Amino acid sequence: MPVVAGGLMQNVVKPLRVVAGMPMYNEEETIGTVVTKVLRHVDQVICVDDGSSDSSARIAESCGAIVHRHRVNRGYGGALKSLFAAAIEMDAEILVLLDSDGQHRPEDIPNMIAPLFDDEADLVIGSRFTGDGGHTDMPLHRKLGIKVITAASNLSSDMGISDTQSGFRAFSRVAMEKLRFGSEGMELSLEMLEDAHEKNLRIKEIPVVVRYDVPKSSNFTAISHGFTILAYALMTLSQKKPLLVLGLPGLGLFATSAAMAMQLVSGFTEQVDLIIGPGLTSIWIGILGLALMATGLVLQSARNFIRHLLVREFGLN
Ligand SMILES: Nc1nc2c(ncn2[C@@H]2O[C@H](COP(=O)(O)OP(=O)(O)O)[C@@H](O)[C@H]2O)c(=O)[nH]1
Ligand SMILES: [Mg+2]
Structure with a gap:
């Protein structure tokens, strides 16, 4: 972006401070609104489209997002890997991840990134179960599943995190570069926290409200979702x-x-x-x-x- 420096108009590229990363899979009903609202709080939005069969990618682009396409579906974990790589390549200072289905409120972004700007944390988690955090009508089985998974993962690492399954997360540049993850599926949410804990990154939870009154709150059935993550938590526990x-x-x-x-x-x-x-x-x-x-x-x-x-x-x- 051209800026005026020393009285001369120079073509200096403004460093990107905050990039929002959104994994996206068949979210045409919500993606447009979410991208538009998120762009009010960040410098750039990247959506990783994993072979959606609907118009998600076209809508996201027309609303101002950069769309990164995977030719074959590489899962939620694969999408996050691409988002991290893209944010580092764009020289972003902060990466904030949120879902494309409208469950996370874009207006919570400033609260999520404040501890990173203030250098109080390297990884911020938007939590439904702390302070004023909450959710609208979360199905009971989901709530129970999250509690069991959180208890199992806290047993292995004692991370003291109340919402290990939140996909609303923000990362400092240090965290972006240090974190390494291998999982392709949703179990990545846990793997990443354990990695952050082992690498002594500073983790902070910020209360957020997660919406369940959206057209399609989940791509996964509760059973497959819950068991994959729980199996991962128990495997880690037996390794640790x-x-x-x-x-x-x-x-x-x-x-x-x-x-x-x-x-x-x-x-x-x-x-x-x-x-x-x-x-x-x-x-x-x-x-x-x-x-x-x-x-x-x-x-x-x-x-x-x-x-x-x-x-x-x-x-x-
Ligand atoms: N790129 C990509 N995004 C995905 C995939 N599966 C889910 N997502 C996106 O990840 C976010 C969270 O997925 P969702 O199904 O809502 O999970 P839940 O709310 O945790 O049950 C949403 O924005 C989805 O569009 C996938 O295979 N690839
Ligand atoms: Mg969802």
């Missing part, structure tokens, strides 16, 4: 705390087996035949318990060893 996930049930099994064996031994002299079956059961439960505990221990020490090695050799943590 193998001793807890394997060792604890192992100890439980071993204790059960020991209790059964003791009971059997006390009746041994009376009914030898009757105790062979339960005796064998108690033995295999005991072996399973021991095996689980041993695996938990080995994985935990392998994990600790690798972490120490990374910190010592490469200064990573």
Whole structure:
């Protein structure tokens, strides 16, 4: 954009301060309004269209967004990867992600990015469950799903985040460059938070209201959505705390087996035949318990060893 500098008109490109990134998949009913409203608060809007079969891309462009097209559907995670790459390439200082279906209110953007401008945080999450945050008529099963997923993920990382499933997020340049994620689907929402936590990025939650009174609030069925993310949360938990996930049930099994064996031994002299079956059961439960505990221990020490090695050799943590 031409600006006047030192009395001379120069062609100096104004650095982009805030870019909004919107994953978009068949959202023609809402995308136009959302792009128009978002452009009031940011310098540029990029939409990543993942092979929508409707007019989303055309409408977004005509309302002033840059549309980045994937020829094949690469999922929500794939769209976010493209958005991060585009924002870095455009030299944006701040990237704010929000949905194209109208669930996130563009007027919340200034609150979302303020902590980044004030250098109070590297990653800001718009939360439905903190302060004045909320939602309009969120289906009960969704609410329950979010609570379970949030509890499972806080167990593995103790991040203390109230809304791990919010897609309304804002990132500083540092966060954009540091965060790495591999997931293609919605489980990316968790992976990214865990990565931010491990890299000691400063995370802040800001209350927002998420709307459920929009034409199409979700592309996913609650069951597939919930289970994919929950499976991811549990897998991470078993990778991060193998001793807890394997060792604890192992100890439980071993204790059960020991209790059964003791009971059997006390009746041994009376009914030898009757105790062979339960005796064998108690033995295999005991072996399973021991095996689980041993695996938990080995994985935990392998994990600790690798972490120490990374910190010592490469200064990573
Ligand atoms: N690019 C892209 N965007 C997607 C895809 N799936 C969902 N989205 C967009 O991501 C945002 C969130 O998706 P949505 O289905 O509303 O998820 P939910 O509200 O969390 O259940 C919306 O703006 C969708 O248009 C996808 O496969 N690719
Ligand atoms: Mg939605």
